[in-house]
Amino acid sequence: MRLPALALFCTLLPGLAAAQAVVPPPSPFPAPSPAATPSPAPPEPPCDPAKSPDCTTITANKQEKIDAFHYRATGFVDLQFGDIRIQTDQIDVYTTVHPDGTESKRIEASGNVVFLRGDERLAGEKLAMDLDTGRGTFENAIGYMQPGVFVEARRIERISADTYKIEGGHFTSCSQPTPRWSFSASSATMQVDDHISATNVIFRVKAVPAFYIPYFMYPISHDQRSTGFLMPHVGYSSTRGYSVGGGFFWAMSRSFDQTFYADNYSLYGHGFGHELRYMLKSPSRGTFRSYFIKRIDGGWEHDLAWNAVQMLPGQARMTVYVQESSTFNFDQQFQENLDRALTRNRRSSVSLQKTFFGLTAQAVADSTDTYFDTTDTSSFDRRRHLPSLYLSMAPRKLGKKTGLVFGFDSAAERLQKGNEERVDDYKRFDVRPQLSRPFSLSFLQVNPSVQVRETHYDASLGGRNGNKLVGPPLDREYFEGSLDLRGPTFSKVLDTPGNFYSERYKHVIGPEVNWTYRSKVEQFSEIPRFDWTDTVLGTNQISYALVQRFYAKRPGRSGKLEPYEFLNWRVGQTYYVDIADGQNEFDPNYSSAVFDANGNPSHLSPIQSRLRLKPTNAFNTNFDMEYDLNFHAVRSLGLSTNYNGSRFVTQLAWSRGKRLDQFLQGVNRNTMRGSAAVFVLPRRLTLQGSVAYDLLNKEMIQSTARLRYDVQCCGFIVETLQSQFRQDRQYRFSIELANIGSIGSFMGDQPAG
Known part of the structure; x- marks a missing residue:
């Protein structure tokens, strides 16, 4: 007959030798009624190891006392103390009495020992453990x-x-x-x-x-x-040779980490990379990526990509930006991001901004160098603010009853502009107050505004060719007034019961008109050209457009039907009353300037069409076009599409341009770029790719492909890149293990995974 299990509850295992109570069999005869006696107090409930770390419980089929300091439990032994549970066939408990009178207990478990703690599970032949220290x-x-x-x-x-x-x-x-x-x-x-x-x-x-x-x-x-090592990658490039790379990730804290990289290219040299990232309370965050290569011939190349925003005491905001490489040729050799590979600029900036009493003050120092030779950095075009101070106020209402809105911008700048032969250093001071009075009716919005601008240059252009900064100080003044009209609008509601997309549509159509008058800018040819601020001409122009919006009643986030704009189409044009100074050449609203058949500026800008289609939040398409009335030709076309679904993600952009310069020479472009990701098997097999194709010359600029296969505890990544403009083919293979990231290309879109 199997003995009933003995349950023994104790604190720090006192009284493990207590005798098991024996329950007598029931009598076949009823017992006499006893005299009335007080009811005994209920037994004290056992302690709970999960709630008290000093509580220990043990359950076993059998227990015995070997000696005064040794107890043994056998048969389905279950020991619990604190958050630890031990199950075994046999357990021996040893008590040690210390000279100071305290006791400690040690256990030895054998035979199918199972150790349990939280999600941890260990099974073994033997276990020896000190119950006091764990x-x-x-x-x-x-x-x-x-x-x-x-x-x-x-x-x-x-x-x-x-x-x-x-x-x-x-x-x-x-x-x-x-x-x-x-x-x-x-x-x-x-x-x-x-x-x-x-x-x-x-x-x-x-x-x-x-x-x-x-x-x-x-x-x-x-x-x-x-913190730990990242899985290495291996690859091949037709220009850099065979490559192998690895890295080490250092998790400094929850907000800071660093990654160290090392690469070896058999035909190029050794690469060393470092990335520091931090993320504090929004918006404070930063990424500092630096990469250095020691070429086989002993020379060094580098690429820096730093970007950080940091909030300082007093709610001041500091930003740092650095994007530069040693040579344009190095960018072409190593940058897998096509935009970066074709960039010829070195840019760096630091700014400090603070808002107080409704004003925004900002100090900026920046430098932009543009290079024209792929290997020689001594030929450049330079623009620098050293430094610039800005003070501005966003437009705000002056009182509650007047309806007037006032704002202003001002700047004090030290500028540098030039090239490898000469860099001019001069100062520019600019102030521009603006005043407007918006009116809004149910069908019409009117916003008249005026502004004046005063700009002082401490030097002007002069010399024999008028292109050297040797002239006297120059003041530029102008007045600008504008009137912006939006409406009247007309609408029509269409009920379409049973329609697959919506049962109710709304079509809204209305004009937009803007008239701008700007007084003539004197001595325009003597103004040093640094940025768009210096290219403002006097003008008298009218911009007009017809805007159509289409709405549908669609379920919103709450599930209720809400108006949703799924189509927006704007067709507009500008008429320049004054064209003597080539006003349309500096109009930033159009992609190209327009000339008539004689090469003179035209009164009419291109007709501009902008179509936005967004039937769902996952899909949107933009189609832009500019049509030149003077030559009856399309000057530019642009189409971009984005789709972000659960199984398929894609981006596609196509642009085609045919514009004329002032000598009526055609400058053409016709390119297509796209990328896509297909989740063939969700969380298992993913295909990604990108392409940039020159339709004009019928050649591939660059293409990439990436296959990722994930299984339960690891992932395999195969990548390839083919670049026509740098005559390079690359192949790369990497493995990701559970809990270990891998290293991709440090100079690609995703340097680390």
Whole structure:
């Protein structure tokens, strides 16, 4: 007959030798009624180990006292203390009395020992543990350690609640009987929910040894930001040769991290990269990426990409921006981002901004150098603010009853402009107050405004060709008045019961008219040209457009039907009353200037059409066109489409231009660029690609393809890039293991994964 299980509850295991109570069998005869006696007090409920760290409970089929300091429990033993639970076939409890009278207890468990703590599960042949300190040793153990690491070891020593030392261990994050990957180590230290640092490491694919490294740090943090080495990548480039690269990620804190990179290119040299990132309370955040290459011939190249925003005491806002490389040729060789590869600029800036009493003050220092030679940086065009001070006030109402709106901009700037032969240094002071009085009716919006502008230059253009900054100081003054009309608008509602998209549509149509008069700018040819501020001409022009908007009743975020604008079409043009100074040449609203058949500026700008289609939040299309009435020709076309779905993401842009310069010479372009990502199997197989194609010359500029395959505990990435303009083909392969990121191209769109 099986004995009933004995449950013994105690604090720090006192009284483990208490005798098991024996329950007598029931009598076949009823017992006499006893005399009335007081009811005994109910027994004190046992303590709860989950609530009290000093509480220990043990349940077993049998227990015995070996001696005064040794107790033994056998048969389905279940021991709980604190957040730890141990289940085993047999457990021995040893009590040690110290000279000061205190006691400590030690256990030895054997035979199918199971150790449980939170998500941790360890099973082994033997376990010895000190119940007071929690330190213990497992023999021939196997199990699961949070978060998501399977371990098998000859010996596991528990140092503390979060630290284990492991000898002869095997580790993996794969749950298959034969894991897809694993690594073994002669010794290792595991910090729970942080990392594993191991020595004499052998990586295995399935059961086949792949490679050996003397030291390895494996991150096992829940937030995937543990310090450790990143998986290396290998690749090939027809211009750089075979490459191999690796990196180390340092999680400094929840808000700061650094990544260190190292690459080797067989035909080019050695690369070293560093990236520092931080993210504090919004909007404070920054990324500082630096990459250096030592060429085989001994020279050095570099690329810097720094961008940071930081809030300072007193609600001041500081921004830093640096984008530069040693040579344009280096950018073409290494930049996989096509826009960056074709950029010929070095840009850097730092600014400090603060708002007070409704005013915004800003100090800016920046530099932009444009280079024209791919290898020589001595030929350049330079623009610099050293520094500039700005004070402005956004338009705001003057009182509640007047309806007047006032704002102003002002600047005090020290400027540098020039090239490798000469750099001019001069000052510019500018102030521009603006006053408007908007009127709004149910069908019409009217906004008249006036402004005056005063600009002082401490030098002007002069010399024999009028292109040197040798002239006397110059003051530019002008007055500008404008009238903006929007409306009247007309609308019509269409009911379409049973329509697949919406059961009610609304069409709204109305004109937009803007008249601008600006007094003539004297001595325009003597004004030094630094930026758009210096290209303002006197004008008298009228811009007019017809705008159509289409709405549909669609379910909103709350599920209720709401008006949703799915189509917007604007067709407009500008008529220049004054054209003697080529006003339309400096109009930023159009992509090209317009001339008549004789090469003179035209009164009419191109007809501009802008169509925006957005049937859903996931899909939108923009179509822009400019049509030249003087030559009856389309000057520019642009089409862009974006779709962001759960299984498919794409971006497509096509632009075609045919404009004339002032000598009636055609300048053409016809390019197409696009990218797409297809989630063939969600969370398993992803295909990505991009293309840039020159339709005019019928040649591929650049194309990329990327295949990513993810399984339960690892991912495989294959990438290729073909670039026509730099005559290069690249192939790259990398592996991602669970909890370990991989390194992509440091100079690509996604340098690290």
